[in-house]
Amino acid sequence: MSDSRVSSVIQEWASPFPGQAHTMHPVTSGQAESTGQLAQMEMMPYGQSQLMMREGGEDRVAEQMMGMSYLSYSSSCIGNAPSAASTNHHHQSHGNNEQDFSHFLLPTLRAPLTKRSLSKDSAEYRLRRERNNVAVRKSRDKARRRIQLTQQRAMQLQEENQKLQMRIGQLTQELDTLKHILSQRHMPGSEEGAAGESRI
Amino acid sequence: MSDSRVSSVIQEWASPFPGQAHTMHPVTSGQAESTGQLAQMEMMPYGQSQLMMREGGEDRVAEQMMGMSYLSYSSSCIGNAPSAASTNHHHQSHGNNEQDFSHFLLPTLRAPLTKRSLSKDSAEYRLRRERNNVAVRKSRDKARRRIQLTQQRAMQLQEENQKLQMRIGQLTQELDTLKHILSQRHMPGSEEGAAGESRI
């Protein structure tokens, strides 16, 4: 409890590049989690964009919509402020009349164009959200496959490694045997020759 | 658009084991994603529970609270119904007076105890949520580390593999040389003896 996600209520959509203007975030509880560092680092040229089937649905029934309950120190309506938004009733300032004449303004004069009339219930909003949801699912599927692949690869490599090591042991022994034989031959003494000498 | 998350509004918290009482789910859009099969399969004895530091915070400013907008064909308050919930105002039936005397009822008579007074804004609700959020972050950190580890392991193994293969090539060549020498020795004819014969 005692949430306090206030942080950057300032800096509305004023700076083109918010850079890393963020810090703190009590996370409400006192556990002080924070994924912090480690920053993914997922490189690797994988992603063969194997967009296989991916047919029917599943359950995906839970829709969640709720939350709110937080304190949420709002912010203007179409404001940017990465933090909270919407004081309480879902689509905050519904007062933002559906009409959006910014359409007629020159590109440089209207809001960032991306977040102009994000009235939560506007058709465009839903369209964008839905598209993003699709993209997210796709991306996650891809990630899952990639991870699984990496895992399989690791297992295969380990297996192969063992085989290679066995082979090396084999070759080494064979080599020792031959060396021994050769050393015997060089010796002026006896020469009954060739002891074991495994196949090959 | 045209969401239709109605599904199981029936079967409130009536059956002890909802089993897999779920199906369909238009996903609103027509993309028909569905992660479907592939089912993780993350086995592997990893997870050395390396609960390292994990100190300060980062940004984590965005809190999101909103959404709602959907159609969400509600369902009772404390109802189970995996589907939507809360018609619109965050904590739906606030009428669920804070007082919860079910505390005095015999375990078998009160609601499943797990979801008794989940009134969205109750202290217990927030407490549970917060604890889960912590657990989720922890779990995800763990997963991230595990993935990264697997990746590193794969790279190391690949590197090692190359070395082993080189070694095998080396040993094989050496072996061939020795074999050649030996075959020469066996020949009754000339015997000017051993040609090259690399080091060792």
Add this chain to the structure above:
DNA sequence: CGCTATTGCGCAATCC
């Protein structure tokens, strides 16, 4: 039974 751990999902910020 109750609590943590996982997992799928949607949202929003960001990346590209």
Add this chain to the structure above:
DNA sequence: AGGATTGCGCAATAGC
């Protein structure tokens, strides 16, 4: 402009 990523919180549920 628009898809791809990613961190995050919620809820369902698997596990202990």
